[in-house]
Amino acid sequence: MNSRNEALFQRAQRSIPGGVNSPVRAFRSVGGTPRFIERAEGARVWDADGKVYIDYVGSWGPAITGHAHPAIVEAVRAAALKGLSFGAPTESEVEMAELICALLPSVDMVRLVSSGTEATMSAIRLARGFTGRDAIVKFEGCYHGHADSLLVKAGSGLLTFGNPSSGGVPADFARHTIVLDYNDLQQVEDAFKARGAEIAAVIVEPVAGNMNLVKPQPGFLEGLRRICTQYGAVLIFDEVMTGFRVGPQGVQGLYGITPDLTTLGKVIGGGMPVGAFGGRREIMEKIAPLGAVYQAGTLSGSPVAVAAGLASLQLTRAPGFYDTLAARTQRLATGLSAAAAEAGVSFSADAVGGMFGVYFAAKAPASLADVMAADTARFNRFFHAMLEAGHYFAPSAFEAGFVSAAHGEAEIDATVAAARKVFATLG
Ligand code: PMP
Numbered sequence: 001m002n003s004r005n006e007a008l009f010q011r012a013q014r015s016i017p018g019g020v021n022s023p024v025r026a027f028r029s030v031g032g033t034p035r036f037i038e039r040a041e042g043a044r045v046w047d048a049d050g051k052v053y054i055d056y057v058g059s060w061g062p063a064i065t066g067h068a069h070p071a072i073v074e075a076v077r078a079a080a081l082k083g084l085s086f087g088a089p090t091e092s093e094v095e096m097a098e099l100i101c102a103l104l105p106s107v108d109m110v111r112l113v114s115s116g117t118e119a120t121m122s123a124i125r126l127a128r129g130f131t132g133r134d135a136i137v138k139f140e141g142c143y144h145g146h147a148d149s150l151l152v153k154a155g156s157g158l159l160t161f162g163n164p165s166s167g168g169v170p171a172d173f174a175r176h177t178i179v180l181d182y183n184d185l186q187q188v189e190d191a192f193k194a195r196g197a198e199i200a201a202v203i204v205e206p207v208a209g210n211m212n213l214v215k216p217q218p219g220f221l222e223g224l225r226r227i228c229t230q231y232g233a234v235l236i237f238d239e240v241m242t243g244f245r246v247g248p249q250g251v252q253g254l255y256g257i258t259p260d261l262t263t264l265g266k267v268i269g270g271g272m273p274v275g276a277f278g279g280r281r282e283i284m285e286k287i288a289p290l291g292a293v294y295q296a297g298t299l300s301g302s303p304v305a306v307a308a309g310l311a312s313l314q315l316t317r318a319p320g321f322y323d324t325l326a327a328r329t330q331r332l333a334t335g336l337s338a339a340a341a342e343a344g345v346s347f348s349a350d351a352v353g354g355m356f357g358v359y360f361a362a363k364a365p366a367s368l369a370d371v372m373a374a375d376t377a378r379f380n381r382f383f384h385a386m387l388e389a390g391h392y393f394a395p396s397a398f399e400a401g402f403v404s405a406a407h408g409e410a411e412i413d414a415t416v417a418a419a420r421k422v423f424a425t426l427g
Contacts, residue, residue, distance in 0.1 A: 004048035008036045029396040030380045035387075040067035042406035045392060053392035054411050056356075058402035060394075061209075061241050061266035064325070064354060065315045066406025072270045072311040079307035085299055093301035096310055100268070100278060103313070104249055106258045110278030111287060112301040116240035116265030117145030119275035120203065122287075122295045123261045124149060127201035127234035129293035130283045135198040137191060137233075139182040141211035141368035144203055144238050144263075152177040182208055183216060183366050185223040192231050201234040201261075202227075206251035209241040209400035211371045213350055213357025215364070221257050228260070234283065240265035240275065241400070244313065246353030247322050254352070270312025272305035321405065325354040328412055329403040332356060335416030343423035346375070356401045358382075358393070371398065378426055385422040391415045 012019035020026045020034065027034045035047040043066055045055045058064070065072065079092070093112060100110045113119050124136060124147065136149060144150045152162035152174045161175035178195070180187040182204075192199060202224055208214040228235040237259035243250040244267040252259060261279035268274050278284060288294045299305075316322070333349035333356050340347030350357050350364040359365060360375035360382070379397035386393055391414075394401055403412075 003033070005036050006033050008048055009033050012036075024394075024396055024399065027395045029376075029398070030383045032384060034395070035392070042066040042068075043404060043408075043411045051390065053387070053390050054407070054415055055392045056401040056403065056415075057392060057394050058404050059266075059271060060399075061245060061355075061402050062269055062271045062312075063402070063404050064245060064267050065270070065312060066404040067271075069270075069311075069315065069406075071315060072308050075307040075311035076272070076304055079304045082303070084304055085302055087298060090301065090303050090306070092303055092306045092310065096268075096301075096306050096313075097278075099310065099313055100264070100276060103244075104252065104262060104278070106252055106260075106280075107262055107278035108281035109284035110276050111284070111295065112306070113275040113277070113295075113297055114273045114299055114302070114305070115145070115275045116238075116263065117147060117275075118297065119240060119263035119265055119277045120144040120150060120236075120238055121147035123236050123263050123277040124201060124203065125295065126277070126283060126286060126293050127236060127261065129291070130234060130286050131200040131232065133198055133200035133233075134176045135178060135195060136176065136200055137178045137180060137188065137202040139204055139208075140179050141182055141214070141371065142203075142205040142208055142238070143210035144205070145240070148173045149177050150203070152179055154179040182211075182214060182368060183220050185220055185227075188224060188227055192227050192233075196231040196233075199231065199233045201236050203236040203238055205241065206237045206239065206255070206257075206259075207242050207246060207352050207355070209355055210398070211368050212359060212365065212374075212398050213352065213355060213400040214366065214368075214371065215350065215352060216251075216255070217366055221251075221255055225257050225259075234260045236261045236263065238263045242352075242355070243267060244316055245355055245402070247326075248316065251352075267312060267316070268309045269305055270308035270310075272308040273299075273302070274305045274309045315405075322353060325403065325405055326351070328407050328409070329354050329356050331409065332403060332407075332412045332415065333358075335412065336419050339416055339420040340423045342420065343427055345378075345423045345426050347423070354403050356403065358401065360397070381426060382419075382422055385425065386415075386418060389418040389422065391418050
């Protein structure tokens with residue numbers, strides 16, 4: 001065994017469950033040995049064997065400016081020199097809050113936390129506290145972090161109680177979560193007709209990125225807005241992945257829809273642990289110390305993490321940033337589709353801003369069922385052949401991919417050229 005990746009993986013498994021600190025990193029769905037990353041810069045990552053890859057994971061979204069951007073690293077260094085954490089308010093977190101409020105018209109007030117999970121968990125509690133209702137609606141295939149009431153799958157009938165999708169989640173918690181099919185507005189209508197007075201919130205990934213990439217069908221998000229308004233439920237856009245990723249105002253800006261609450265993460269931390277939830281003032285004022293809904297965090301608003309996040313957001317405000325990012329991402333999707341077509345492989349690719357999906361199916365999916373019907377075995381062969389060739393895609397057919405501002409046309413074209421050779425072997 002000469003591979004350091006393999007040796008590290010063996011070693012890691014003795015002291016860390018599965019050898020990883022977050023399950024998707026373990027390569028379970030594609031098989032093989034995870035790459036242990038030693039360093040990253042721009043569009044590239046280097047593994048423990050010294051092999052370099054063009055990276056389309058980007059730390060699962062945060063690395064929108066490319067890895068180790070000098071302005072972000074410098075901001076972190078400068079902040080760290082002034083002290084790592086105080087447990088007291090700072091000017092930089094006020095700046096961050098003001099910037100988020102200025103960039104997202106739906107957000108009057110915002111609170112910073114340390115992860116996407118914390119953001120969604122807190123937003124759900126706040127929605128429940130604000131409405132005085134217990135039930136929530138989520139959609140199968142959307143991931144909102146690992147809070148108990150969000151690790152729930154559909155029950156036997158759509159309007160029946162949800163079931164835990166993880167061990168350790170009490171059925172009593174899961175029964176407050178109604179799980180419906182993404183893009184099926186009729187189901188939402190039916191659920192509200194049956195139980196509207198009990199439903200505190202609808203939480204949705206407005207472009208789904210956790211069942212591969214699935215776009216909302218025309219009218220779906222507008223319908224959610226209308227129904228939530230009609231029944232007095234809180235509409236939560238979980239933009240942890242899409243926020244400042246698909247465009248300067250996230251999905252809400254792309255589609256012109258105003259959610260009541262928005263959750264953020266990833267890009268707003270620039271690679272450091274930052275999450276946020278924010279929205280309408282009258283709802284946000286229910287949070288402690290102003291209101292009765294409790295939420296707190298020792299490291300919330302960490303000055304070092306906030307410095308990284310501010311620098312990251314500032315970089316995305318450069319003129320043309322999102323146009324270029326979207327064009328590069330589209331170039332990848334179009335290039336991969338054309339290469340697959342040449343080889344006669346049933347394949348499609350789709351992109352929104354700096355996010356993309358690749359599917360071993362004739363057309364882009366509109367539902368979790370479509371995603372499940374794609375050829376996963378073929379994806380796995382594609383994944384490994386691309387990895388071997390030095391192109392690092394998400395190690396699962398059920399994840400979206402990410403392009404950064406450091407991915408130039410040369411990187412994209414190199415990846416498409418490699419894929420052309422790989423597709424020829426997949427026929
Ligand atoms: N919501 C969405 C839409 C996400 O994609 C994720 C993470 N991939 C989360 C919430 C949870 O964020 P975190 O992993 O930072 O807890």
